[in-house]
Amino acid sequence: MDISTSLFVLTASLALVTGQTSQRLGACPTLGCVFPPDQADFLPGQYFDLRLEVHAPVNGSEAFNDGEPDENFSVIISKEGGEAKSIAEFFDIAEPAIEKWDFSWYEDLFAEDADTPSVVNVASKIYRRLAIYEPGNYVVELSYYGDKKTTAEWVVRPLATEKKAKNVILFIGDGMTTNMITAARLLGHNSINGKYQSLLQLDKFPVLGHQMTHSIDSFITDSANSASALYSGHKSTVNAMGVYADSSPDAFDDPKVETIVELLKRTWDSAWGAVSTAAISDATPIALTGHSRSRYQYGSLVDQALNSVTNYTWTNQGGPDVWFGGGAEQFYPGDGSYEGKDYYEAFAQAGYDISLNKTSLLEMGNSRKALGVFCQSHLPVWLDRNVYTENLADFENDPLGSESPALDLPGLKEMTLKAVDILHHRGGKKGFFLMSEGASIDKQMHALDYDRALGDLLELDDTVRATINHLKAIGELENTLVLVTSDHGHGFDVFGGVDTKYLAEAETGRQKRTAVGVYERSGLSQYTVPMEGVSYNTGPNFPVNWDPRYTFAQGLAADPDRRENYRVHKSGPRSPVSSTPGFDEVEDGLFVDAEDATDGFVVNGTLPVTEASGVHSLTDVAVFAMGPCQEMFGGVYGNVDVFYKMASCLGLAWPDGTPPKPIGGGFGNETRKG
Ligand SMILES: *[C@@H]1O[C@H](CO)[C@@H](O)[C@H](O)[C@H]1NC(C)=O
Ligand SMILES: *[C@@H]1O[C@H](CO)[C@@H](O)[C@H](O)[C@H]1NC(C)=O
Ligand SMILES: *[C@@H]1O[C@H](CO)[C@@H](O)[C@H](O)[C@H]1NC(C)=O
Numbered sequence: 115m116d117i118s119t120s121l122f123v124l125t126a127s128l129a130l131v132t133g134q135t136s137q138r139l140g141a142c143p144t145l146g147c148v149f150p151p152d153q154a155d156f157l158p159g160q161y162f163d164l165r166l167e168v169h170a171p172v173n174g175s176e177a178f179n180d181g182e183p184d185e186n187f188s189v190i191i192s193k194e195g196g197e198a199k200s201i202a203e204f205f206d207i208a209e210p211a212i213e214k215w216d217f218s219w220y221e222d223l224f225a226e227d228a229d230t231p232s233v234v235n236v237a238s239k240i241y242r243r244l245a246i247y248e249p250g251n252y253v254v255e256l257s258y259y260g261d262k263k264t265t266a267e268w269v270v271r272p273l274a275t276e277k278k279a280k281n282v283i284l285f286i287g288d289g290m291t292t293n294m295i296t297a298a299r300l301l302g303h304n305s306i307n308g309k310y311q312s313l314l315q316l317d318k319f320p321v322l323g324h325q326m327t328h329s330i331d332s333f334i335t336d337s338a339n340s341a342s343a344l345y346s347g348h349k350s351t352v353n354a355m356g357v358y359a360d361s362s363p364d365a366f367d368d369p370k371v372e373t374i375v376e377l378l379k380r381t382w383d384s385a386w387g388a389v390s391t392a393a394i395s396d397a398t399p400i401a402l403t404g405h406s407r408s409r410y411q412y413g414s415l416v417d418q419a420l421n422s423v424t425n426y427t428w429t430n431q432g433g434p435d436v437w438f439g440g441g442a443e444q445f446y447p448g449d450g451s452y453e454g455k456d457y458y459e460a461f462a463q464a465g466y467d468i469s470l471n472k473t474s475l476l477e478m479g480n481s482r483k484a485l486g487v488f489c490q491s492h493l494p495v496w497l498d499r500n501v502y503t504e505n506l507a508d509f510e511n512d513p514l515g516s517e518s519p520a521l522d523l524p525g526l527k528e529m530t531l532k533a534v535d536i537l538h539h540r541g542g543k544k545g546f547f548l549m550s551e552g553a554s555i556d557k558q559m560h561a562l563d564y565d566r567a568l569g570d571l572l573e574l575d576d577t578v579r580a581t582i583n584h585l586k587a588i589g590e591l592e593n594t595l596v597l598v599t600s601d602h603g604h605g606f607d608v609f610g611g612v613d614t615k616y617l618a619e620a621e622t623g624r625q626k627r628t629a630v631g632v633y634e635r636s637g638l639s640q641y642t643v644p645m646e647g648v649s650y651n652t653g654p655n656f657p658v659n660w661d662p663r664y665t666f667a668q669g670l671a672a673d674p675d676r677r678e679n680y681r682v683h684k685s686g687p688r689s690p691v692s693s694t695p696g697f698d699e700v701e702d703g704l705f706v707d708a709e710d711a712t713d714g715f716v717v718n719g720t721l722p723v724t725e726a727s728g729v730h731s732l733t734d735v736a737v738f739a740m741g742p743c744q745e746m747f748g749g750v751y752g753n754v755d756v757f758y759k760m761a762s763c764l765g766l767a768w769p770d771g772t773p774p775k776p777i778g779g780g781f782g783n784e785t786r787k788g
């Protein structure tokens with residue numbers, strides 16, 4: 115092979131393709147890939163798989179070695195100052211067989227338009243279920259094509275092996291930013307002369323930090339890999355969770371990393387649970403147990419939560435103690451469930467109590483494992499469950515799969531308080547971990563339905579308040595680290611007030627915009643002012659009037675074309691754009707929905723015209739902390755650090771020198787201490 119000429123071509127082309135719209139394989143800019151890649155951090159004793167790939171591009175700007183991948187690559191690992199060993203020797207594990215496949219990708223938008231994908235042949239090996247116990251700096255070096263090397267510097271962090279918190283409750287306001295929190299406070303809390311008379315529960319946390327949310331290979335993240343970073347301490351690729359995304363066609367063979375609940379179960383045998391207002395198979399809740407490059411494998415991911423990863427030897431977290439949310443289509447037998455099986459039945463067989471509505475949720479005992487699935491898809495939002503309740507009849511979301519509506523629905527607060535009771539009982543002295551997600555802050559921001567998104571943010575805040583009071587009542591508050599954070603943001607803000615009456619009556623779009631009042635014309639929030647004849651009976655900490663004449667002028671930095679009248683959408687969740695008769699949705703894109711906010715004015719979007727909704731943004735997100743270890747959460751840090759801080763507080767690091775046997779065999783569910 116003529117390495118010197120090809121190498122020149124390769125170097126020249128790499129400069130062109132770094133930090134680009136398309137990537138051959140995210141965390142692998144060279145032709146040799148090591149996953150976990152350079153800059154990876156590990157908890158001592160945390161299980162992971164090691165994937166090596168050598169790429170031979172067949173054509174395109176990187177074409178190399180006639181498309182023949184080097185199958186004779188070698189890899190070594192060394193601890194700083196120590197001797198280099200082969201992976202098999204270092205981990206005392208058998209040498210795996212070579213795997214081969216090919217994949218293709220588009221180098222840029224021109225290649226996509228011309229439909230000229232670049233083809234790549236791959237040779238690979240994967241070493242499964244490894245762990246490093248001794249903290250320190252390690253270097254993994256992959257050698258291929260004779261003189262090429264890819265190195266990965268890894269850090270095994272020196273972390274606490276002693277528990278400081280018995281319990282951790284991690285609240286995630288999906289997509290929640292400080293701008294949204296500020297707007298929700300203004301919606302739900304009265305102020306006099308610029309001073310609030312009551313505050314959010316979030317405002318009362320003693321410690322506040324900021325986390326950076328970037329994915330491993332893109333600066334804007336989605337909810338799968340950002341949740342995975344929070345839960346595992348490893349960043350990943352958009353749509354991936356619990357794995358580093360490799361290039362193989364199988365979405366389930368990617369190199370895995372162990373998550374906090376898998377570690378917690380095998381280290382302390384604690385109880386754990388997840389609660390969400392989304393489908394329980396949705397990215398944020400399912401990333402606690404899911405190991406796949408594709409968040410869309412909903413059925414398989416539900417099976418993984420119950421049965422652990424069965425395809426490859428991995429750790430057995432034994433199934434959640436509590437699992438409450440929507441997503442019934444992954445449970446009743448049919449297209450949505452894994453292999454068409456009945457997962458209500460599978461969970462019942464595994465010893466779960468099952469609840470399909472709020473009444474039976476509240477009646478459940480606290481001693482058995484609990485599955486609660488209350489509807490298909492995501493739960494209808496707080497505003498529809500509490501204010502515009504007639505909309506519930508329009509949903510076809512019965513948890514048993516019929517087209518009738520699910521009407522007896524719990525909210526985030528009922529699910530979370532019940533989860534705490536069950537986990538407290540089941541965890542006993544061993545404690546528990548609970549993740550509780552306000553999912554539709556994100557989902558309704560995507561739809562530009564600001565009122566529904568902020569209503570769910572107030573529901574999350576109300577749930578945090580009730581949970582803290584409940585922990586106090588059961589004597590667990592001082593044993594529990596309570597965190598509230600997010601996985602990413604949306605570019606939302608409020609920039610003024612709107613006279614909706616003037617807006618509706620003005621005739622032209624340009625005239626209607628006069629109704630937007632900025633600075634001194636923004637006025638004061640009218641959402642906390644009672645309106646005659648209107649009583650939503652939704653208690654304090656929520657607006658008493660969702661439809662005042664003077665509303666918020668608000669919006670997102672990233673949106674499709676839409677029409678704004680800045681009024682609450684009373685008849686159900688908003689749909690800003692739709693496919694339009696006479697136009698092709700893919701070729702021509704989407705247009706302003708003819709029935710949305712008909713008295714408003716059109717605002718042209720900033721996104722590709724095929725995007726049906728707003729998208730995530732770059733902003734750092736807040737971390738609120740109280741309880742044991744709260745001081746660790748101040749300052750600015752990466753999303754993966756949230757995992758290391760929680761893990762350190764829970765004493766999840768395994769002590770140096772006492773590796774549990776057997777590595778590379780067994781099922782990995784050995785417990786360190788009772
Ligand atoms: C593979 O590499 C080893 C050294 O790393 C070398 O001794 C051997 O000849 C190589 N085999 C082939 C088929 O290139
Ligand atoms: C690479 O080869 C494939 C299949 O032979 C072809 O479809 C594709 O257009 C080629 N791509 C480029 C960039 O030449
Ligand atoms: C196991 O892997 C196969 C593909 O190799 C996939 O189709 C299946 O869904 C996986 N099963 C589970 C339970 O993850």
Ligand SMILES: *[C@@H]1O[C@H](CO)[C@@H](O)[C@H](O)[C@H]1NC(C)=O
Pocket residue numbers: 468469470471473474522
């Ligand atoms: C709630 O579920 C229980 C059984 O889980 C059922 O008996 C009851 O009819 C359900 N209630 C409603 C309102 O659907």
Ligand SMILES: *[C@@H]1O[C@H](CO)[C@@H](O)[C@H](O)[C@H]1NC(C)=O
Pocket residue numbers: 623716717718
């Ligand atoms: C929005 O864009 C369309 C063209 O796509 C243009 O005709 C229209 O005037 C724009 N509307 C506004 C309010 O800028």
Ligand SMILES: *[C@@H]1O[C@H](CO)[C@@H](O)[C@H](O)[C@H]1NC(C)=O
Pocket residue numbers: 430781783784
């Ligand atoms: C680990 O899990 C496997 C599979 O569920 C089970 O057969 C085995 O008994 C468990 N081992 C321990 C030590 O709990």
Ligand SMILES: [Zn+2]
Pocket residue numbers: 288289336337556601602
């Ligand atoms: Zn999210």
